[in-house]
Amino acid sequence: MKQRGFTLLEVILAVVIFAASAMMVISTLPSRSGADIFGQQFASLVEYGSDRAVMDGNIMGLVITPAGFQLVRAELKNNMTRWTPLIAARIATGGAFPDDLHVSLAPQRLAATLENAPQILFLPDGEIGRFTLTLESRDKQHHFRVASQGSAPVTVENDG
Numbered sequence: 620m621k622q623r624g625f626t627l628l629e630v631i632l633a634v635v636i637f638a639a640s641a642m643m644v645i646s647t648l649p650s651r652s653g654a655d656i657f658g659q660q661f662a663s664l665v666e667y668g669s670d671r672a673v674m675d676g677n678i679m680g681l682v683i684t685p686a687g688f689q690l691v692r693a694e695l696k697n698n699m700t701r702w703t704p705l706i707a708a709r710i711a712t713g714g715a716f717p718d719d720l721h722v723s724l725a726p727q728r729l730a731a732t733l734e735n736a737p738q739i740l741f742l743p744d745g746e747i748g749r750f751t752l753t754l755e756s757r758d759k760q761h762h763f764r765v766a767s768q769g770s771a772p773v774t775v776e777n778d779g
Contacts, residue, residue, distance in 0.1 A: 661754075661765050667707075668680075672742060678740060680702060680741065682734075682736070684731065685729050687715040687733060688713060704733075727748075745771065747770055748767065761777075
């Protein structure tokens with residue numbers, strides 16, 4: 620009776636070949652800086668804010684301070700616009716910038732606190748306020764920009 624299957628040696632050899640292949644692929648991927656990773660996440664948050672404004676039919680905003688950021692929703696009460704933090708079940712709509720990054724915003728200025736009016740607006744028709752958020756590592760080795768020209772998609776640029 621002839622048995623079919625692989626020997627232990629053949630299985631181990633296949634695992635070693637797969638592991639070596641995976642290591643070669645991983646070593647060819649560029650390493651990503653903290654600014655790069657955070658910039659991609661921030662761009663996703665901006666696109667989420669724009670999508671929520673369109674889906675909800677309500678103006679949304681983004682407040683950016685030197686230390687952090689918060690998506691906010693416009694609420695009209697007594698003919699006054701009040702900005703309240705946007706709460707989403709599984710999505711972080713606010714947070715702090717990493718300590719090792721310097722943050723700048725153009726053409727707007729950074730807000731003093733997260734309670735200020737938002738610098739970036741997301742309108743229900745899909746329009747996004749124009750802005751360029753620059754993230755720079757403290758050692759000035761990595762520069763990263765997230766920019767909007769007034770509509771989606773938001774561009775992400777890495778300068779090094």
